[in-house]
C-alpha cells in the first residue's frame with residue numbers, strides 16, 4: 131500500500147508547498163485530510179504550522195524522503211476562497227506564497243481561545259458507532275467541553291470528535307453568553323430621496339449574491355457611511371458576513387460606535403492594536419461564522435471568513451491602503467479580488483475617488499453611485515486661498531494675519547477651529563546658523579526632525595534619535611542650531627502665544643498612538659472641551675465634529691513638490707478631505723488655504739469644487755504616456771549594505787532588461803537612496819494596460835546573475851515616488 135501524500139504550504143518565504151506523508155493514526159478515514167486543514171509538520175529540526183494546500187503532490191520525490199505530518203491542529207480549516215486569494219495575491223505581487231500565507235496565519239492564533247467555545251450535541255442524538263455513542267453519553271455529563279477535554283473524558287482521539295462534528299452530530303457553541311447578534315434593522319436612518327435611491331442600488335448590488343464593484347462617490351458629509359451600512363445590512367439579512375476596511379486604526383473607535391448604533395451590537399475588530407487574546411478570539415469567531423461584521427485595517431482581507439457577502443473600502447483613495455513592507459500590496463485592489471473570489475459585492479467609498487476607480491466607473495467596469503448634497507441641508511464649506519506673498523506671516527511665524535483674524539472671530543463666536551499641517555514634530559530641518567550644516571540621519575537619506583516635546587531629533591524613517599548637538603560637528607560653533615520650517619508642535623506653540631486662553635489639542639500619529647487615545651481626543655472635541663485642533667493627516671479624514679466651522683491649512687503647497695506622479699491628485703484629495711471637516715452640522719464652514727501658488731490647478735479645483743474637472747485634466751496628462759491607470763507600472767528595488775554592490779547589481783539588471791513592449795527607466799537612486807542603513811536603487815518598468823508585467827519580470831530575473839549580497843524587492847503598481 132502506498133502512503134498518502136499531502137501538499138502543505140508553510141507560512142515562510144517559500145513559494146511552493148512541500149509534500150508530507152499523512153499517518154493513518156491522525157485521521158478517522160485513512161488517507162483523507164481536507165484541504166485547508168491546519169497541521170504541524172517538521173521543517174529541518176523545527177516543528178512549524180502549515181496548511182494543507184490544493185497543489186498536486188510532487189511525483190518525482192520518493193516516499194522515503196518525505197517526513198510525516200506531526201499533528202492536526204484543533205483550529206478551523208482555511209476556507210477555499212481564502213486559499214485561492216492567497217495564491218492570487220502571491221502571483222500578482224510576486225511574493226512567495228508562504229509569505230502571503232503568513233499574513234493569514236500567525237502561529238499565535240492557533241491556540242483555541244480558552245473558555246469561549248465548547249461542544250454540544252445536536253438533536254436528534256443518534257450515534258452510528260459505540261465509540262461515538264460514548265462521546266455523546268460523556269458529553270451529556272459535561273458543560274460545553276472543548277475538543278481536548280471531551281476526547282479525554284470519553285477516552286477517544288480528538289479526531290473522533292472532529293469527525294462527529296463533520297457528520298453533524300456535534301456543534302460548537304459559545305461558552306460565554308457571547309456578543310449579541312447584529313440586527314440589520316436595529317436603527318436604520320430616514321433617508322433623503324437622493325440617499326434612498328443610493329441605498330436601494332447598494333442593497334440590490336449585495337442582494338444579487340454575485341461579484342460586483344460599486345464606486346460610492348459622495349461629497350463630504352453626504353452620508354456615505356449610512357449608505358454603505360445598507361450593504362452591510364443586506365449581507366446580514368442573507369446570513370453572510372461583511373467587512374468594512376478603514377485606512378487608519380485611529381478611526382476605529384468612532385466607527386465602532388456608529389456601527390454599533392446602527393446594528394444594535396458592536397462589530398468585531400481586526401487591527402494591530404488588539405491584544406493577542408482578543409485577536410485569537412476574534413479570528414476564531416470569524417472562522418466559525420459567529421462574527422457577522424468585521425471592522426478592520428487592510429490585514430483583515432486575510433481573515434478566514436466563512437461566507438463573505440460585502441466588502442466596503444472606506445476612503446478608497448487613501449495611500450495608507452498600500453502595504454509597503456514585506457508583501458507589497460494595495461488593499462483596495464486586493465479587496466476587489468477578494469470580493470470576486472467570494473462572489474461578494476465590493477463598495478469603494480470616497481468623496482475624492484482615486485483616478486483608478488473613477489476611470490473604472492467611467493468605463494462601466496464599476497457601478498457608480500453619487501451623492502451630491504450634504505445631509506440635513508448643511509452647506510458645503512466655502513474654500514478660499516490666501517496668497518502668502520501678499521499677506522505673509524510675521525518673521526519666524528507661520529500663521530498669516532488673515533488666518534489669525536479668522537481664528538479670533540471663530541473663538542469669539544464660540545466655534546471650533548482646526549489647523550492642518552501634514553508634518554509631525556517641531557521643525558522638519560535643523561540647521562547651523564554659522565555654517566549651514568544640516569543634521570541628517572546616519573542610516574537614511576533624510577533630515578532629522580526636531581521633536582521638542584521629547585527634546586530630541588528623530589528620523590521619521592528608521593526611528594534613529596539623538597539629542598540636539600550643542601556644538602556644530604562641522605564648524606564647532608556653540609548653540610548655533612536653529613529650527614527651519616514648522617511642524618505641528620511649532621504651530622501649537624504659535625497658537626499658544628496668540629491665544630493663551632484657547633484650549634488646544636495636537637493630533638499626530640506620534641502623540642495619539644492608540645485607538646483609545648484617539649477616542650478620548652474625539653470625545654473631548656465633540657464635547658467642545660477643545661477650541662483649536664492642530665493636527666497632521668490624522669485629522670483629515672472621516673471625522674465628524676459638529677461644532678467645527680473653521681479649517682486653516684497652514685501649508686497647502688506642501689504636497690505639490692517632488693517627482694511623484696500622483697502629487698497633484700493626492701494633494702487635491704487630502705486638502706478636500708480636510709476642508710470637508712468644516713461646517714458639517716448647523717453652522718456653515720470656512721476653509722482658508724495658505725499658499726504661495728494660489729494659481730496652481732489644485733488650488734483652483736479646491737476653491738471651485740470642480741474635482742471631476744481636475745480628474746479629467748489629470749487623466750489627459752497620464753493617458754498619452756501609458757502612465758497609471760492607463761498603463762502598468764512596476765518598481766524593481768535593488769538594495770545592499772554597500773553602495774557598490776547595489777550599483778553593480780542594478781547595472782547588471784539594467785543591461786539585461788526586457789525591451790519588447792516595456793519601457794525601463796533607471797537605474798536611479800530609489801525614493802530613499804539609503805533607508806535603514808541599506809543602499810537602494812530602483813528600476814521602473816512601464817507597459818500598456820494589455821501587457822502583464824509579472825511574467826516579463828520573472829523571466830528577466832531568472833536570467834540575471836546577481837551578487838548574493840543584493841536583495842530584490844518588487845513593487846507592482848508602486849504609489850510611493852518621493
Ligand SMILES: Nc1ncnc2c1ncn2[C@@H]1O[C@H](COP(=O)(O)OP(=O)(O)OP(=O)(O)O)[C@@H](O)[C@H]1O
Nearest residue numbers: 319320321322350351352353354355356481505672
Ligand atoms: N439620512 C440620515 N439620517 C440621519 N443622519 C444622517 C443621515 N445621513 C447622514 N447622516 C449623518 O450625517 C453625518 C455625515 O454623514 P457621514 O459621516 O455618513 O458622511 P460621509 O459622506 O461618510 O462623510 P465623509 O466623506 O466626510 O467622511 C453623520 O453624522 C451621519 O450620521
Ligand SMILES: [Zn+2]
Nearest residue numbers: 571574589592
Ligand atoms: Zn533614519
